[in-house]
Amino acid sequence: xxxxxxxxxxxxxxxxxxxxxxxxxxxxxxxxxxxxxxxxxxxxxxxxxxxxxxxxxxxxxxxxxxxxxxxxxxxxxxxxxxxxxxxxxxxxxxxxxxxxxxxxxxxxxxxxxxxxxxxxxxxxxxxxxxxxxxxxxxxxxxxxxxxxxxxxxxxxxxxxxxxxxxxxxxxxxxxxxxxx
Numbered sequence: 001x002x003x004x005x006x007x008x009x010x011x012x013x014x015x016x017x018x019x020x021x022x023x024x025x026x027x028x029x030x031x032x033x034x035x036x037x038x039x040x041x042x043x044x045x046x047x048x049x050x051x052x053x054x055x056x057x058x059x060x061x062x063x064x065x066x067x068x069x070x071x072x073x074x075x076x077x078x079x080x081x082x083x084x085x086x087x088x089x090x091x092x093x094x095x096x097x098x099x100x101x102x103x104x105x106x107x108x109x110x111x112x113x114x115x116x117x118x119x120x121x122x123x124x125x126x127x128x129x130x131x132x133x134x135x136x137x138x139x140x141x142x143x144x145x146x147x148x149x150x151x152x153x154x155x156x157x158x159x160x161x162x163x164x165x166x167x168x169x170x171x172x173x174x175x176x177x178x179x180x
Contacts, residue, residue: 002068002069005068005069006067006068006069007028007031009065009068010065010075011028011033013061013065014033014058014061017054017057017058017061018035018054018058020054020057021037021050021051021053021054021057022037022043022046022047022050023035023036023037023050023051023054024036024037024039024040024098026098026099026100027097032112034100035051035054036051036086036100037050037051037054039086039088039100040088040098045129045132045133047083047129048081048083048126048129048130048133049129049130049133049136051081051126052081052120052122052126052130052136052157052160053160055079055081055120055157056120056157056159056160058077058079059077059079059118059120062074062075062077076117076118077117077118078112078113078115078116078117078119078121079112079115079119079120079121080108080109080110080111080112080113080114080115080120080121080122081108081111081120081121081122081123081126081157082104082107082108082111082122082123082125082126083104083123083125083126083129084102084103084104084107084125085102085103085104086100086101086102086104086105087100087101087102088100088101106148107123107146107149108123110146110147110148110149111123111146111154114144114145114146114154119156120156120157120158121141121154121155121156121157122138122154122155122156122157123152123154123155124152124153124154124155127155130157135160135161135162136157136159136160137157137158137159137160137161138155138156138157138158139155139156139158140153140155141154141155141156142154
């Protein structure tokens with residue numbers, strides 16, 4: 001029950017934050033939280049900046065997130081971001097679900113799994129798009145072995161010069177107080 005309560009609190013926090021961005025929560029499976037931008041409504045290259053801003057806000061929020069049954073421990077969030085084409089659609093009749101398929105989905109998942117706690121791991125394709133917006137601070141991570149891809153050059157997303165990370169925390173605390 002502790003794990004279910006933890007995930008419920010965490011996903012409630014995340015849900016409040018993602019409402020501030022042009023993103024869509026596709027699914028949660030266990031401790032994985034999958035978000036996309038540019039679907040189901042296309043937004044061009046803005047998908048990369050929306051996801052990046054959201055990721056920075058989530059990263060900031062977990063710094064104050066309390067694990068009720070382990071008060072001395074901090075949540076070790078890993079985030080992976082990749083930009084690329086996907087196939088999307090509603091699958092199923094009995095319990096229809098909006099699903100994403102394709103190499104970009106797998107690559108984003110591998111960016112997360114090969115990342116490090118407290119860091120946002122991003123692909124070269126995402127960096128290229130973010131560079132068109134300006135203001136995003138990235139650091140070269142270097143070559144990383146990704147299953148099915150081989151060695152790929154990856155980066156850490158560090159910050160954005162115009163984002164106020166405290167706004168994400170204020171939104172979360174506001175929503176948390178409404179639920180009490």
